[in-house]
Amino acid sequence: MSERILLVDDEPHVLSALQRLLRNGLKDTGGARYDVESFTDATVALARARECAFALAISDQRMPGMTGVEFLRELRQVQPDCGRIILSGYADLNALVAAINEAEIARFISKPWADFDLLSAVRQVLRIRELTMENQRLADQVRQQMGVLTAQEAELRRLERLEPGITHVKWGSDGSFILEDPDEEVKW
Numbered sequence: 001m002s003e004r005i006l007l008v009d010d011e012p013h014v015l016s017a018l019q020r021l022l023r024n025g026l027k028d029t030g031g032a033r034y035d036v037e038s039f040t041d042a043t044v045a046l047a048r049a050r051e052c053a054f055a056l057a058i059s060d061q062r063m064p065g066m067t068g069v070e071f072l073r074e075l076r077q078v079q080p081d082c083g084r085i086i087l088s089g090y091a092d093l094n095a096l097v098a099a100i101n102e103a104e105i106a107r108f109i110s111k112p113w114a115d116f117d118l119l120s121a122v123r124q125v126l127r128i129r130e131l132t133m134e135n136q137r138l139a140d141q142v143r144q145q146m147g148v149l150t151a152q153e154a155e156l157r158r159l160e161r162l163e164p165g166i167t168h169v170k171w172g173s174d175g176s177f178i179l180e181d182p183d184e185e186v187k188w
Helices: 012-025 042-049 068-078 093-101 115-146 151-162
Strands: 002-008 033-039 056-060 083-088 107-110
Touching: 002 012, 002 042, 002 068, 012 033, 012 115, 033 042, 042 056, 042 068, 056 068, 056 115, 068 083, 068 093, 083 115, 093 107, 107 115, 115 151
Parallel strands: 002 033, 002 056, 056 083, 083 107
Antiparallel strands: none
16 A cells, blocks of 8 residues: 655745655654645645645645645644645744644754765654554554444544545435535536
């Protein structure tokens, strides 16, 4: 099973460099396979995060429309288990404090980055996430054995971790379920 990494930066050449680095640098990560998706628009990246789960998100801090802190704070609401890293070419103490306190980032990495340092941070964040997810699974198993958690509740939690939002169904007044927000414009 492959996991996803989300990259967000308004500079396409930075995204290309990150994709190349991650594609080549994570080949030897214990058999795990990672699909890397990149976006130049944080709003579009958030929409994608509402559709599927990501193991890690790496975001630039200074982007038009939405800062990296704002993006990762929103992402945390959608996917609390996703690891979060900020990249920034600016040493902005206020942004760093906000990233830690509001977005609960795991790492703040300066641009230009050193490949070894970035890959080490990515591997560490992915490993911590893997251990956290395994802890949650084992804790749910114990709760289930103790009768505190039903098998159905445990399965719903597992599904929600795999596909965020899948367990939340919007119902219509006639008993039907709603597939998309009627206020949003549908693009074909």
